[in-house]
Amino acid sequence: MRTRIIAGNWKMNGTLAESEALVTGLLARLESVSSSRATEVVVCPPFTALSSVSRLIAGSAIRLGAQDMFWKARGAYTGQISALMLDEIGCAYVIVGHSEPRGRFGVPDPDFDEQILAYFGDTDAVINRKVLAAFDAGLTPILCVGETLAERLQNDTDSVVTGQLFLCLKGISAEQAETLVIAYEPVWAIGTGEVCDTEEAERVCGLIRETVARLFGDRAGDAVRVLYGGSVKPENARQLLARPNIDGALVGGASLKAADFAAIVAAG
């Protein structure tokens, strides 16, 4: 049976003091949480808090993830963070291909015109390099895929999701595919309070599993863990997590409150 993952993506939230308070609250709450199946809990704080959160969770069951990375190991890449650096600090996971660095926002910012949006320019080719570099450094990528509202309305959901998988997973081995985590995150559900219908989330997560099986074999299809992300809250988590193809959740907003995040972990 696949081990469930509940991962918290804190995004650009949390001063050092806030991050430490959040993880301390979480550690206290998770001690008393018991879920029906083995659950891996991952927190992904901003880069600046990784080191102190890493120290606080040492020896606990909580694992550390980063929110993004650059694919080169070192060099003249001002402002970038490599997988090597994340590994050294204690990260086990790294989110790659999130819709926000792809420039695809669930809640569009009126301040972001075309030129500004180009800043958030992660393409599938870039994300593919990040996936390969994460594996090379011994990190497990949490690869995000998902369609925008316009793509969904044009009935393009399946082709967008499979297309992203095909391009982002180029060149990985079947063994690597078995350890991979993929998050289905419909862009229109991120930060909007609009959760994807459970049956539809299950269907797309199933499609992701089938696609991995088609690309890397049945073993990889069985082993790959597929998460749902997009407005997951304590109120809707149980229903989503009960579906056979949904192995966990990538949680944004609700991961910033220890009580809510712990309740989502308990919903498993």
Ligand code: PGA
């Ligand atoms: P949300 O974000 O839970 O706030 O919708 C999810 C994500 O972006 O990973």
